[in-house]
Amino acid sequence: MNEMISTISRFTKQLSKDGARRRFSSSRSLWEAKIIDGKRIARHVQRELKSDIRLWEEEGNPAPHLTAVLIGDNAASDIYIRNKMEAAKNVGISTDVIPKPATTTEEELLGIISELNHDPRVNGILVQLPLPGHMVERTVCDAIHPDKDVDGFHISNIGRLCLDIPNLIPATAYAVWELIRRSGIETFGKNAVVCGRSKNIGLPIATLLHADGEHGSGMGLDATVTTCHRYTPPENLPEFTKSADIVVVAVGCPNLITAEMVKEGAAVIDVGINRVWDESREEHRIVGDVDYDAVSKKASFITPVPGGVGPMTVAMLMKNTLKAAQIQAAKSEEYALEISETHVL
DSSP: OHHHHHHHHHHHHHHHHHHHHHHHTGGGGGSOOEEOOHHHHHHHHHHHHHHHHHHHHHTTOOOOEEEEEEESOOHHHHHHHHHHHHHHHHHTOEEEEEEEOTTOOHHHHHHHHHHHHTOTTOOEEEEOSSOOTTSOHHHHHHHSOGGGBTTOOSHHHHHHHHTTOOSSOOHHHHHHHHHHHHHTOOOTTOEEEEEOOOTTTHHHHHHHHHSOTTSTTSOOOOOEEEEEOTTSOTTTHHHHHTTOSEEEEOSOOTTOBOGGGSOTTOEEEEOOOEEEEETTTTEEEEEOSBOHHHHTTTOSEEOOSSSSHHHHHHHHHHHHHHHHHHHHHHHHHHHHHHHHHHHHO
């Protein structure tokens, strides 16, 4: 009972503070949204990470190593891999890429993953998605050892996240969490809507948003979360988004969220990446799931596409690689101590 009273008191005090903030900043709607510059924040994270890796090496540890496996000749996947390898190089992570043709069988890929799992030199394993149609994504993701799963897609890592004892967090969800935290967006007691329920993006984002910030990992953002998905009736979607203080969209549908669907002062995080034809430019361009130009005139915060969540996802992937190296080193030491103590006995 005392704990419940304490929680209610904390909740009420926080809402009072938030109300004061809203009154103080009520003129924000007179201006356009503050743009959350993912490129700038990612560079800051990478500088921090570079320093952390330098200290890690000074303690006598080898530089973290990331191995990427690329199946087929997908042009977008080639670009993603190049960007990830360049980011790794910039922070001091060693890398290699294993390219394989699209005709590679699932059994052959699982064999490669098994070898990497048992290679002590490799700290992080990344299998670039999407995979060819003859492969089962879940089977491949679950073949990677959870402690080397820098994408955070293994069933064990997703399960631990849901229980608020995360090991390696899915990189895109981690990026959204970091952008919210570093931008100073209030989440405690706020209404949040996540559009999209994919197991790799929507689900982990919703989990981090609603988790308890005072228990477990302490990463929880304490929001009240509603998840919308493909079977949410289109005519009802605006009812949910207009009530939200925070809207996160990860659907893959250009301009799904319009200005009429967002209330003034909402924070809008656009995870979508869509390639559309621009008639005025007579060329393709990349857009998100949000009508950026219109929504930015109502929102308090908004991420651009490109240049928002994307660069941060790469930065958090690098952060996961260092964390993977640290997890493996700690478990290696525990195992060595256990063997040593057994030998003494």
